[in-house]
Amino acid sequence: xxxxxxxxKHNRKNFRCGVDELDIxxxxxxxQDIKRRLAVCYVIADKxxxxxxxxxxxxxxxxxxxxxxxxxxxxxxxxxxxxxIGRLAVHQDYQGNKLGQALLIDxxxxxxEISTLVGNHAVIVDPTNEPAEKxxxxxxxxxxxxxxxxxxxxxxxxxxxxx
Numbered sequence: 001x002x003x004x005x006x007x008x009k010h011n012r013k014n015f016r017c018g019v020d021e022l023d024i025x026x027x028x029x030x031x032q033d034i035k036r037r038l039a040v041c042y043v044i045a046d047k048x049x050x051x052x053x054x055x056x057x058x059x060x061x062x063x064x065x066x067x068x069x070x071x072x073x074x075x076x077x078x079x080x081x082x083x084x085i086g087r088l089a090v091h092q093d094y095q096g097n098k099l100g101q102a103l104l105i106d107x108x109x110x111x112x113e114i115s116t117l118v119g120n121h122a123v124i125v126d127p128t129n130e131p132a133e134k135x136x137x138x139x140x141x142x143x144x145x146x147x148x149x150x151x152x153x154x155x156x157x158x159x160x161x162x163x
Contacts, residue, residue: 003054004045005041005042006030006042009049010043011045011049011050012030013027015027015052017090017092026041041056044102052090052094052099053091053100053103055107056088061082062079062082062124062144062149080121082120082123083111083115083123083124085104085124100135108157108160112158122153123141124150126148126149
């Protein structure tokens, strides 16, 4: 399955992932963010165009003091550019089938493409709950020092695709 940018043809009304915040975002706010160029929402839909999973990408930056010292020692800036996967969710009927990982890999591929055009040092995620934190930690994301956000250096993603 390949993700596409959210469009009007995609049915979102039945999307339920088990986290109200993520369900509401897709149904009520994703289009607004796309129109305002605050985020791009990528979806995977079934043959009926019902959304079964989605994620968002935006640009951002983080303060260097929020990164662990061993990862920040070679950086000379007070802030570093990052891409944020602001939301990632899978419909509850499709959870447990590695669709979340597939969405994340799709996001990584897009982030690598973006990084050839615009500098970015890492990927940031905002886990919504403890299971999400565990999901991201298992994939190598590291907690930032001053927030609940998690961090994955772009170099790690490059290495993943080179293997």
